[in-house]
Amino acid sequence: MNEKALKTLEYYKIIDMLEAFATSSIGKNKCRQLRPLDNLTEIETMQQETADALSRIYQKGSLSFSGVKDVRGSLKRLEVGSTLGIGELLAIRSLLENASRAKAYSRQETENEHTDSLDNMFELIEPLSPLATEIGRCILSEDEISDDASTGLRQVRRSMKLTNDKIHTQLSSFVSGNSRTYLQDAVVTMRNGRYCIPVKAEYKSQVPGMIHDQSSTGSTIFVEPMTIVRLNNEMRELEIQEQKEIEMILSNLSQLAAENLDAIFDDVKLLSELDFIFARAQLAKSQNATEPRFNRDRIIDIKKARHPLIDKHKVVPIDIRIGETFDLLIVTGPNTGGKTVSLKTVGLLTLMGQSGLHIPAFDNSRLSVFREVYADIGDEQSIEQSLSTFSSHMTNVVRFMETADSDSLVLFDELGAGTDPTEGAALAIAILSTLHERGIRAMATTHYSELKVYALSTPGVENASCEFDVETLRPTYRLLIGVPGKSNAFAISQKLGLPLSIIERAKEQISQEDETFEDVLSNLEESRKTIESEREELLSYKEEIKTLKEQLEAKQDKLDQRKERIIAEANEEAHRILREAKDYADQTMRIFNKAGKDSMSAKELEKHRSDLRKKMDKAGKKVALKTPQKQKSTLRPQDLSLGDSVKVMSLNVKGTVSSKPDSKGMLFVQMGILRSKVHISDLQLIDEPVITGPALSRTGAGKIKMNKSASVRTEINLLGKTVDEAVSELDKYLDDAYLAHLSSVRIVHGKGTGALRKGVHNYLKRLKYVQDFHLAEFGEGDAGVTIVEFKK
Structure with missing residues (x-):
């Protein structure tokens, strides 16, 4: 792939984003070296690896390779028998620990366990745990070898500690003894790896020993006392032995590593390869990208493509296709309308796909493999178009024309710009015609109307436009294939405030043919918008109809299932009843046969006959299908009495008559705590018990019904309540008392200011079923109690 196209289409910015997701130095290097491929098999393999890694990330989380060090140099040294240093061995240990984590990651259980393209790579990883453990046991850090690395090292370090303690003991006694007056400071220091004490220069002859150093002023001499020279020598010998032991340990570890070199x-x-693959997957995840499907037919069909370098919250997805019904796409429209972005999106997504990267587009987007991508895209959004700019573009075009073939994708931005419009348009048409004749896939942006006409009149060439909202003077960035775009220069200028007279004068300068063509484009645009609007409305209706159809089918399925269940239950019940009837018939036959033999009395026979009839009637009622019918009430006002039990048919609720019907047939019915006014035609008398006081009586059906009114007291206490509270409580109490058929009740309201008594009396005056009320007699509560008598 030519370097210019990679730079022009900003491919290296994608590589920088990819490199940021790699966690090892080798993986990052692989990312930097990634270039588009032209081998379909290799491309599909890389795409599959990216897809499988992305699937694993979604199922198991990400996998870090930060511990993977580049130890290839160290391994080369092991090949020739060299001993590795501490840092190199620690790098190998880090690598093996990362290998162990990767191995464990591959073994994690998932809901949909299946084989993918990465399984073999994970399977080939060798964690070499014994080697990693041994390195970790012997080497604690870059500067420290463990005492337990070997027996010899442990013994040497123990001897070094003892010797060191002896040296410090003798020096401490020397410093704190009679010789302290000779010392500059009462400290022990190190010079050239030997323990020394700082002696004043004038007393150096008083302290026998070896002089190792002198201060810059000459006032202090650093002397190694003769008493510890031997101990210092021993310490030096032990240090040499320690170093030899360490070298032996490193040699042994290097030998173990060499045995596992391959x-x-x-x-x-x-x-490193897995790090590279998972970096591609992480990039796809960050871009919400999908795997493209590749073809050998040089077809590009990208759905809802998003340029990856534009903020994903601002970028407008576009649909781009080329190569199926046309191989040359000419994109027109006003400046800043998104033409160049569309061009770059096609080129960059093609390069990304051929590099094994997923592309930011919808599923099932299609790409083809191109051996070369040529892009002539520059900053043409300036009013200054010089000859040098035109020459630069033509240089690129010449090179493209020389090397491009049917396996190339060519992208032109503002082809023919920078020179005389007539000549530029003619030159652009000639270039595009040549590419079209050679079967080369090409895409070009332009302002020239001549190219729009060329696309309309040439088979295999298609127009496209970037939509622009003239009202808001803003591009929508939508790419509309099949519709040529208008420059909208006059409309935009008018919106920006250019006088209408100047615009009209400008219109006079263009030919009638050009004006008509622009009008045709305007009509096409209006028609497209209308069709799109109607299409969206139709899609909405189709979705609504689909939803209603699904709901209806679901409801029908439920009804069918319910119907089948009811029929099955009815059949089962019918079979059971018939079996019972047969059993009773058999029993009856036995009885009659026995009666003939034993001379059973007629009375006994009649009893058995009556029992059989009852059983058959009961069975017949169970088998018969009862179709509920809406009953029509035929009650008359004289049929109802206060306290009668009725059913309000419209509500399917039982209640009690609490008032006589008026002239219009309306009456009050008490339904639990609800007292409602209904019409007599909506009532049906039901067979309920009549309860007087606490006593019970049977209905005609012989059933006993209990009611809470059976326990109504003959007195209610309203002391301390407001008038509203008292009336609310009194209303329910009087209804219950009247339904319990109490003849009279006592209302205790107290004397007080008389307001509560007055409120109670006013309420009692409105009740039709109250015959009379009066204050109690002296000794029974007099003015503090009201006696209420009900109508009979």
């Missing part, structure tokens, strides 16, 4: 090489290769 496995470590493979781990470096596999883990």
Whole structure:
């Protein structure tokens, strides 16, 4: 792929984004070296790897390869028998620990466990846990070897500690003894790896020993006392032994690593490749990208494509297709309308797809493999179009024309711009015609009307436009294939405030043919918008009809299931009843046969006959299908009495008559705590018990009905309540008392100011079923109690 296209289409910015997701130095290097491929098999393999890694990320989370160090140099040294240093061995350990984590990651259980293209790579990873453990046991850090790394090292370090303690003991006694007056400071210091004490220069002859250093002023001499020279020598010998032990440990560890040289090489290769693959998957996740489907027919069909370098919250998705019914697409429209973005989106997504990267577009978008992508895209959004600019563009065009073939994708931005419009348009048509004749897939943006006419009149060439809202002077960035775009220069100028007279004068300068063509484009645009609006409305109706159809089918299914269940239950019940009838018939036959033999009395026979008839009637009622019919009331006012039990048919609720019907047939019915006015035609008398006081009586059907009114007291206490509270409580109490057929009740309201008594009396005057009320006699509560008598 030519370098200019990669730079022009900003491919390297995508590579920078990809590199940021890699976590190892080798993985980052692989990302930097990624370039588009032209081998379909390799491309599809990389796309599949990216898809499988993305699937694993969604199911198991991300996988880090930050511990993967580039140890290939160290491994080369092991090949020739060299001993590795502490840092190199720690890098190998880090690599193997990362290999172990990757191995564990691949074994995590998922809901949909299946084989993918990465399984083999994970399977080939060798964690070499014993080697990693041994390195970790021996080496604690970059600067520290464990005492337990070897027996010899442990013994040497124990001896070093003892010797060191002896040295400090003797020096401490020397510093704190009689010789303290000779010392500059009462401290012990190190010079050239030997323990020394700072002695004043004038007393150096008083302290026998070896002089190792002198201060810059010469006033202090650093002397190693003779008493510890031997101990210092021993310490130096022990340090040499320690270093030898460490070198032996490193040599042994290097030997262990060398024995697994091939496995470590493979781990470096596999883990760096997996880091590269998972970086591609992480990039796809961040862009909400999908895997494109590749074809060999040079067809591009990208659905809802988004340019990956534009903010994903602001970018407008576009649909782009080329190569199926046409191989040349000419995009027109006003400046800043998104033409160049559309061009770059096609080129960049093609490069990304051929690099094994997912593309930010909808599922099932199609791309083809192009051996070369040529792009001549520059900043043409300036009013200054010089010859040098035209020459630069033509240089690119010449190179494209020389090397492009049927396996190339060519992208032109403002083809023919920068020179005389007539000549530029003619030149652009000639270039595009040549590409079209050679079967080269091409896409070009332009302002020239001649190219719009060329696309309309040439088979295999299609117009497209970037939609622009003249009212708001803003582009919508939607790409409309099949519709040529208007420049909208006059409309935009008028909106921006250019005098109408100047615009009219400008219109006079263009030919009648051009004006007519622009009018045709305007009509096409209006027709397109109308069709799109109607299409969206039709889609909405179709969705609504589909939803209603699904709901109706679901409802019908439920009805069918219910019907089948009812029929099955009815059949089962019918079979059971018939079996019972047969059993009773058999029993009856036995009885009659026995009667003939034993001379059973006629009375006994009649009893058995009566029992059989009852059983048959009962069975017949169960088998018969009862179709509920809406009953029409035939009650007359004289048929109802206060306290009668009725059913309000419209509400399917039982109640009690609490008033006589008026001239219009309206009456009050008490339904629980609800007292409602209904018409007599909506009532049906029901067979309920009549309860007087606490006593019970049977109905005609012989059933006993209990009612809470059976426990109504003969007195209600309203002391301390407001008039509203008292009337509300009194209303329910009097209804219950009247339904219980009490002849009279006592209302205790107290004397007080008389307001409560007055409110109670006013309420009692309105009740039709109250015969009379009066204050109680002296000794029974007099003015504090009211006696109420009900109508009979």
